[in-house]
Amino acid sequence: MDILLINxxxxxxxxxxxxxxxxLAREWVRxxxxxxxxxxxxxxxxxxxxxxxxxxxxxxxxxxxxxxWLATPAYRGNGLARVRNMAAFVAxxxxxGPALAARLKPDVVIASSTYPLDIWPAHRIARLAGARxxxxxxxxxxxxxxxxxxxxxxxPFIMLLQAAENFACRRADAIxxxxxxxxxxxxxxxxxxSKLHLVPNGVDPSEWETQATVLPASLDATxxxxxxxxxxxxxxxxxxGISNALETLLDAADRLREHPVAFVLVGAGPDKPGLLRxxxxxxxxxxxxxxxxxxxxxxxxxxxxxxxxxxxxxxxxYRFGISPNKLIDYMMAARPILHAxxxxxxxxxxxxxxxxxxxxxxxxxxxxxxxxxxxxPDCRAVLGQRGRRYALDHHTWPVLGRRFLxxxxxxxxxG
Numbered sequence: 001m002d003i004l005l006i007n008x009x010x011x012x013x014x015x016x017x018x019x020x021x022x023x024l025a026r027e028w029v030r031x032x033x034x035x036x037x038x039x040x041x042x043x044x045x046x047x048x049x050x051x052x053x054x055x056x057x058x059x060x061x062x063x064x065x066x067x068x069w070l071a072t073p074a075y076r077g078n079g080l081a082r083v084r085n086m087a088a089f090v091a092x093x094x095x096x097g098p099a100l101a102a103r104l105k106p107d108v109v110i111a112s113s114t115y116p117l118d119i120w121p122a123h124r125i126a127r128l129a130g131a132r133x134x135x136x137x138x139x140x141x142x143x144x145x146x147x148x149x150x151x152x153x154x155x156p157f158i159m160l161l162q163a164a165e166n167f168a169c170r171r172a173d174a175i176x177x178x179x180x181x182x183x184x185x186x187x188x189x190x191x192x193x194s195k196l197h198l199v200p201n202g203v204d205p206s207e208w209e210t211q212a213t214v215l216p217a218s219l220d221a222t223x224x225x226x227x228x229x230x231x232x233x234x235x236x237x238x239x240x241g242i243s244n245a246l247e248t249l250l251d252a253a254d255r256l257r258e259h260p261v262a263f264v265l266v267g268a269g270p271d272k273p274g275l276l277r278x279x280x281x282x283x284x285x286x287x288x289x290x291x292x293x294x295x296x297x298x299x300x301x302x303x304x305x306x307x308x309x310x311x312x313x314x315x316x317x318y319r320f321g322i323s324p325n326k327l328i329d330y331m332m333a334a335r336p337i338l339h340a341x342x343x344x345x346x347x348x349x350x351x352x353x354x355x356x357x358x359x360x361x362x363x364x365x366x367x368x369x370x371x372x373x374x375x376x377p378d379c380r381a382v383l384g385q386r387g388r389r390y391a392l393d394h395h396t397w398p399v400l401g402r403r404f405l406x407x408x409x410x411x412x413x414x415g
Contacts, residue, residue, distance in 0.1 A: 001033045001408070004106035004131075006122050008089050008113035009046070010039035012062045013295075016047030019325075021112065022065065023204060027401025029064040036066040036104055040089045042074050044082070070096075078149075083157065086115060093121035101128035108408050111172075112136035116164035123171055134407055135172035137182060140320060141165065147317045166190055174407040180321035181344030197407040200323040202400040203391060208332050213300045219290045223264065223304045231262040231286075232373050234338070235305030237298060238326045240269035245311040247271075248340065250278050251362035252369065253287050261369055263287045266301060302333035306380065307372055311340035314359045318343035328395045331387035336380040338368045353387030 003025070010021035025035040041052050050069040052058045058069040072088040075081035101124075109131050111122035119135055126133040142161035145151045151158050169175070169190035176197045177186070183196055215223070226233050240246055246265065253263045263286055265275070272289070279287050293301055302308060308330035312318065321344040330337050331347075337354030339346065340361070348354045355372055357364040372380060393399075 001107045002105060003028055003033055003035045003108045003110065003408075004100070004104055004125065005035060005037045005110045005112060006039075006093065006118050007037060007110075008040045008086065008115075008118065009043045010037050010067075011043070011046050012065075012067070014048065014062055015050065017045040018043075020201060022062070023202065023397040024401050024404055025065045026063050027397050028405070031401070031405070034066075035064075036068060036106075038068045038070065038093070038100070040072045040085065041069045042072045042085055044076070086117060089113075090117045090121060093118060094124070097121050097125045098128055101125045101131075105129055106131045108132045108134060110134045110136055111168065112138070114138045115141045116161060116168050119164050119168040119172070123167070132173045132408060133171065134174045134176060135168040137175060137177040137179060137186070140179070140182070140185060140317070143185070144317060148315070176404060176407050178323045179344075180323070182320045185320060197404070199400050199404045199407075200395060201325050201328060202395045202397045203325075203328045203332050205332070205392065205396050205398075207296070208299050215297060215300055215304065216290070216293065219264075219266070219293070219301070220304075222288055222290075226262045226264070226288075229260075229262075231260050232307060232369070233305045234261060234263045234307045234309050234369060235266070235302065235335075236264070236309045237266045237293075237301055237329070238310075240265070240267050240272035240275055242271055243313055243315075244269075244271070245313050245340070245360055246275055247278060248311055248360050248362050248365060249309060250275060250282065250284060250287060252365035253284050254282050255362060255366040256369060257284075257286060259370065259373070261286060261373065264290065264305060266290045267292045298329060299333060302329060302335055305335060306377075307369065308333070308335040308337045308354075309340075309365075310337065311365070312343070312359050314342055321345040323347075328391050331391035331395070334381075334384035334388040336372055336375075336383035337387060338365065338372060340365055340368075347390075348387075351387050351390035353383050353390060 005021055007021045009018050011017050011019060012022040021037055025037055028035050041050055050058055052071050056071050060067050070092045072085050075085045106129050109122050109126040111119045123133055142158045166189050169186055175191055175195045176199050178200055180198055310327055327347055337348050339348040339356045340359045342359055346356050348356050355368050357368040
């Protein structure tokens with residue numbers, strides 16, 4: 001089968017986030033399918049941009065996956081420049097769609113760019129090629145910018161996004177969602193109930209079998225010293241951004257000054273300078289910040305902590321569910337997890353691998369840490385192993401790649 005996956009922000013192990021398109025495509029290639037990923041040259045989530053060197057496009061093959069990078073204007077942040085970048089990518093797809101359909105002759109076309117505007121060029125390519133059309137839902141647009149950014153439903157850009165979501169719900173032959181509680185929303189916008197397939201985020205188990213083990217010297221020395229002191233090390237690894245609510249964790253640390261608990265936060269992000277200032281202002285002796293580590297070192301880092309923390313804002317948008325990659329990494333590391341969230345689903349509760357408390361509540365976080373401390377190391381180890389087993393059963397890319405293929409069955413029906 002020939003698969004064309006359109007994802008504006010697609011990355012790879014060479015380019016960095018986002019990784020989901022790469023890992024799914026790699027599984028499909030391993031199963032004997034031919035996969036082409038079409039992506040923008042510019043993305044705010046990649047660590048390494050493709051080297052177009054002024055060319056209009058670039059073709060390269062990574063682990064058997066054919067990538068086609070389309071040149072688009074650079075941007076920063078979430079303002080008008082990002083909207084222009086989206087428009088440029090969609091316009092390129094519309095112009096080059098007939099040539100892509102003729103050259104690639106896909107059996108399946110997947111529109112998967114977070115925002116839904118690529119559904120129109122994807123639909124055109126699928127119609128010209130006689131292919132099935134699949135729409136993948138990462139976040140709910142335009143609902144996300146409306147609820148998070150305060151945009152009016154009558155804003156012209158929001159109305160355009162809504163038209164695209166409605167078109168996708170009606171015209172796609174199948175819809176795959178990362179969000180487990182999204183059915184009612186999509187049906188309200190025209191999706192037939194039989195179209196929905198749920199495929200969450202995943203992890204590559206091989207990366208946990210052949211892992212690097214040498215952490216940066218200062219980080220390694222701190223972890224060793226905390227362990228020598230008999231401290232319970234609460235770890236957080238990932239972006240320090242507004243959605244991660246890490247100031248709640250620092251407020252919890254303030255409440256636990258007199259307890260044998262230490263906090264190690266590894267990563268970077270827009271909120272990190274403010275968090276550093278907060279820690280200094282509160283004079284927190286039990287909080288330690290470190291720079292991000294390479295992806296290959298994440299397993300070693302997580303296995304050097306005692307308790308993994310992930311927190312969220314209290315946000316109504318989470319009623320549709322969550323599927324964070326960080327949480328799956330925590331499970332693969334066999335660490336007990338403290339999860340501060342109020343969402344439509346709770347993977348920690350489903351896996352029985354930790355404790356869930358209210359979000360944005362420092363006392364609830366502090367009490368949760370003390371409860372897990374009181375369990376003792378043996379009980380915490382049992383929780384961690386439950387999480388690892390759950391991740392291996394439900395969240396590995398070989399499992400998810402095959403599940404995604406189930407959505408490809410049938411004949412194209414879009415008009």
